[in-house]
Amino acid sequence: MKKGIALFCATIVLVAACILLVLLVKPTETANSNILSIVRHPSAVDFGREALATLPKYDASIDQLFQVDLRGYDLSRLDLSDRLYDLSFADFDSKTTWPENIPGSFKPEELMEIAKNPGLNVRALHKRGIDGRGVGIAIIDQSLLTSHVEYKDQLRFYDEIHCTDIVTSIHGAAVSSIAVGKTVGVAPAADLYYIAETHGNYIGKEFNLDFTWLAKSVDRILEVNETLPADEKIRVISMAIGWSKSQKGYKEITESVEKAKTAGIFVVSSSLEQTFGLRFHGLGRDPLKSTDDYHSYEPGISWKKTLFSNPKCLADPTLLVPMDARATASPTGTEDYVFYRQGAWSWSIPYIAGLYALACQVEPEMTPDLFWEKALETGDTIKLENNGNKYDFGTIANPEKLINAFEK
Numbered sequence: 001m002k003k004g005i006a007l008f009c010a011t012i013v014l015v016a017a018c019i020l021l022v023l024l025v026k027p028t029e030t031a032n033s034n035i036l037s038i039v040r041h042p043s044a045v046d047f048g049r050e051a052l053a054t055l056p057k058y059d060a061s062i063d064q065l066f067q068v069d070l071r072g073y074d075l076s077r078l079d080l081s082d083r084l085y086d087l088s089f090a091d092f093d094s095k096t097t098w099p100e101n102i103p104g105s106f107k108p109e110e111l112m113e114i115a116k117n118p119g120l121n122v123r124a125l126h127k128r129g130i131d132g133r134g135v136g137i138a139i140i141d142q143s144l145l146t147s148h149v150e151y152k153d154q155l156r157f158y159d160e161i162h163c164t165d166i167v168t169s170i171h172g173a174a175v176s177s178i179a180v181g182k183t184v185g186v187a188p189a190a191d192l193y194y195i196a197e198t199h200g201n202y203i204g205k206e207f208n209l210d211f212t213w214l215a216k217s218v219d220r221i222l223e224v225n226e227t228l229p230a231d232e233k234i235r236v237i238s239m240a241i242g243w244s245k246s247q248k249g250y251k252e253i254t255e256s257v258e259k260a261k262t263a264g265i266f267v268v269s270s271s272l273e274q275t276f277g278l279r280f281h282g283l284g285r286d287p288l289k290s291t292d293d294y295h296s297y298e299p300g301i302s303w304k305k306t307l308f309s310n311p312k313c314l315a316d317p318t319l320l321v322p323m324d325a326r327a328t329a330s331p332t333g334t335e336d337y338v339f340y341r342q343g344a345w346s347w348s349i350p351y352i353a354g355l356y357a358l359a360c361q362v363e364p365e366m367t368p369d370l371f372w373e374k375a376l377e378t379g380d381t382i383k384l385e386n387n388g389n390k391y392d393f394g395t396i397a398n399p400e401k402l403i404n405a406f407e408k
Contacts, residue, residue: 008136036224040179042196043142043170045331047072047095047378058089064303065342070096072332073192088287093330093338111287113270114183115290115327118351119291122399125358130403131358133186135176135180136234137165138221138265139350140214142169150181151328154192157224162213163196168331170338171346172196175240177329179357184328185336186354186399193224193234199241211249214241218256220383222263224274234265235360242270266368268353270345278372279316282323282348287341290295294380294396300324301342308386317376321351355399364405378402 049072055163056068068090074097080087084103093110117123125131136156146158150173172194180190197217200209218237225234237260243250257267257275272278282300289296297309300323308311323343330336340347355375360366378401381394 002248002369015022034305036157036227038146039154039160040158041146042144042165044336045167045170047332049073051075051077055083055086055324058086063220065344066091069340070190071330074164075099079099091339091341093332094336095330095332105288112327112337114289114291115137115143115325115339116337118178118184118186118400119285119290119322119355120294120397121292122186122355122358123292125399126188130358130361132180132190132354132361134231135187135236135357135360136191136193136225136228136232137174137187137353137357138193138195138224138234138237139179139353140176140195140197140217140221140237140239141175142171142195142198144168144172144176145334146329147225147334148173148177148329150177150184150337151192152334153182154180154188154190155194156191156198157193159194159220160196161217161220162198164198164202165196170331171240173331174328174338174340175238175346178326178347179354180237181329184326187357190354190357191232192235192358193221195220199303202235209243209247209249211243211247212241212375213249214243215249215252215256218253218260218267220254222265223263224257225263236266236268236351236353236356239267239269240349242274261368264367266353266356267369268349268356270349274369276372277296280345280352281314281318281320281347282343282345283320284324285322287325294382294398297322297382297396298384298393302344308389308391311391314393316396319372319375319379320350320394321348323348323351355397355402356397358403362403366406374405375402378405 011108031321052073052075058067068086070090070092076097076099078099079101081101087106145168159262177184178185181194182188197213197218199211200207243253260267284300285296326347327337327339330338359371375397376384376395377399379395382397383390384391384393
């Protein structure tokens with residue numbers, strides 16, 4: 001009898017656990033409420049990393065992120081005094097434990113502080129009060145560590161639509177801080193409206209894209225915008241993703257972006273050339289050099305070889321903004337930061353969104369076409385040298401000149 005009762009109780013516990021697991025991993029398929037609120041506070045992520053046995057090597061012939069990934073690792077037992085080359089391509093964060101034996105010219109804390117500056121003299125605009133105040137930026141991305149000090153005070157709205165993330169993602173914290181972060185952001189006083197979304201479903205181990213959910217998220221942002229006062233509207237949506245005609249949901253996301261355009265909202269995405277006819281690319285930078293000095297920049301690591309082998313790849317007007325060697329909010333803790341040696345367009349897209357917010361602050365009648373035209377007109381070109389050949393490299397956005405043009 002006792003064994004039967006015990007078996008019954010164990011079965012009940014197992015069933016309850018299974019139901020809880022299903023609830024945890026089941027994506028939220030619709031927005032939760034019409035009330036502007038923060039519907040969930042995803043917990044910080046723990047990479048679960050301990051001591052690192054050996055330092056990874058960097059291979060310049062491979063276009064791959066995180067080759068020397070030191071985030072969260074304990075390196076205290078390693079001798080890295082002769083590993084400057086590999087360390088110069090390392091990704092690390094506030095939870096990385098460094099050894100005593102590191103090259104004298106490699107100073108992690110200094111690299112992190114330099115990389116927190118959004119660069120291109122944006123902070124000079126902040127000192128003039130041009131910081132995005134009164135302008136709304138919407139971001140549709142992965143789950144967000146809502147309580148991070150970089151953006152918690154700017155966060156006005158957090159919702160989830162078909163979101164499969166249980167804990168916070170590295171992506172959400174990074175893009176939010178690049179756009180509106182207090183210290184690392186382009187528009188630190190802009191209002192942040194955020195939707196966490198998963199554009200697809202897992203069938204076994206395979207992830208199948210479905211941009212219908214991204215379209216629903218854009219539509220939700222438009223609904224939210226209708227509730228906002230005229231002088232606090234969302235003016236730009238940042239989505240670090242692109243789509244093509246062959247993918248499911250292409251029709252829906254294209255239509256939703258068109259609705260946003262009609263509503264006067266600039267949608268910045270990896271499909272920007274397709275949706276607005278505008279081209280951009282991301283800049284690389286020597287981590288030791290100033291983010292405000294234009295001569296510190298070069299093509300991003302991922303496309304540097306392509307440019308030098310084919311300089312005409314930038315023949316069409318292309319706006320260049322920072323991408324590599326950026327420090328952002330880290331998902332590992334509310335006051336943690338992370339240094340990403342190599343970035344991707346995901347880091348350039350929120351930068352453009354933040355810059356557009358600054359422009360909207362000084363020119364309320366701003367349009368994407370006017371913004372882009374002036375950004376190219378006021379941008380800078382520098383000289384690059386490679387294997388004895390010299391190249392004109394630009395157009396690099398010049399935020400000060402751009403804003404001055406609108407103020408005049």
